[in-house]
Amino acid sequence: MNPWKPMFFGGLAVASLAVALFTNSEAAHPSRPEMAGAGHHPQQVSPPPILERLQFAGAPLPLERVGVRERMEKELLIGTFRHSSSLLTLKRSGRWFPVIEPILIDSGIPVDFKYLSVIESGLANAVSPSDARGFWQFMKPAAEEFGLRVDRDVDERYHVVKATRAACAYLNKAHRRYGDWVLAAASYNMGMSGLSRRMDEQGGAAYWDLMLNDETARYVYRLYATKQVMEDPEAHGFVLQAEDWYAPLETRDTVLVDSVDDLSALAQRMGVSYNALKTLNPWLRSRKLPIDDDQYYVLRLPLR
Incomplete structure (x- = not known):
């Protein structure tokens, strides 16, 4: 949560795609006879297509706008090919989405906001370098502002139910201010005051109108990409059997x-x-x- 911290990258977060560079030097790369025959091909990798009608919290992804398709493709490629992190987050979702979803619904928050906890923490009680903590990555002042106890004995940022309710309180407050769930999501990363300042400076009324810092400029695209991958994991190469998903704790x-x-x-x-x-x-x-x-x-x- 970045009204009070730098972005914590977890779950379907930033990945580096390693690209092997080959030269024609025989000395550096001696020939391999076993690869010379017909029928031997390098591994083929294809980019996943963006769903044309993809929405987040009822807001369509405006692929017709300048730069949107390229930015979305970047986040979708990261979410698809960061295999270990993506798999682990998918497995965790079997345990934690059933906890988070009812709280979102009861609070009047679109259920798509469960993916915000994914991009914040990977559905884990993570700790960021700036000391934001828990599934929803609250800094201490923000946690206390939204009713969480934080002291040496109790830190309710680690309480998934209470922290989810606090995140809902923040998101409802942001939605009352902006009347737009996408802007509410962006403000979770950079804060309402920071977002409002950029809107005033640039005369923008929608997230897609704004030139924002690198983290917030990626943040909403990551939500759309995370939703696309997690709602249809097999289409993105993630095949899990029923027993692979972590079950809710009894x-x-x-x-x-x-x-x-x-x-x-x-x-x-x-x-x-x-x-x-x-x-x-x-x-x-x-x-x-x-x-x-x-x-x-x-x-x-x-x-x-």
Whole structure:
């Protein structure tokens, strides 16, 4: 989230396409007799076509505008050929999209915004060089502005449900300001004040009108490209069987209303490992959980 940080590149993020350069030098590249026969061809790679009616949050991709097709092709190629990252993000989506999608719907946010968490963090509790954290990459001031607790014991940027609600609050605020979901998405990267300043300076009314910094200039294209790849992975070369997708975690909830001085001892009393407790509740950042009189917390625990 870049109202407060440089862009964190994860998931279907920036990739470098290595290009092998060949010369005609016999000394540098001796001939290989086994490759000389007919029927031997180098690996063939074709660019994936852009869907002509591709939309994000109901907004069509305006391929007729100057430069749009080329910029979209760049992000689509990156998303298609960054195999390991793309595969891992696809696998994670089986676990986390069922958590994120209902929150978006309940908050009145187009469900396509689940792809924003993909380009922000790759659906992982990532930490950026500027200390933005979690699936939605909040910096501490922004997290606190939108209702998340961030201190040495609790960091709710790591709480997927609460952080998703906070991201929805930001996006609704941005949409009320701009009346446009694409501009709301762009502002998630560069901030509402920065985006509004560029709109005023350039007289632009739409994202496609604006000359923006490199990160935000790519940001919305990455959303469209990520949606295209993840909605039809097989068309882009990603073939996953049913068992390849990470399944939603099966857990039980325990409500805490009193402070916990020793989370390790609590785990033992509940019959779970400390590792399982901290893995399922990554927002717990120390060995204790202070709880105020007007607070309560829900812990996720393994079923067995």
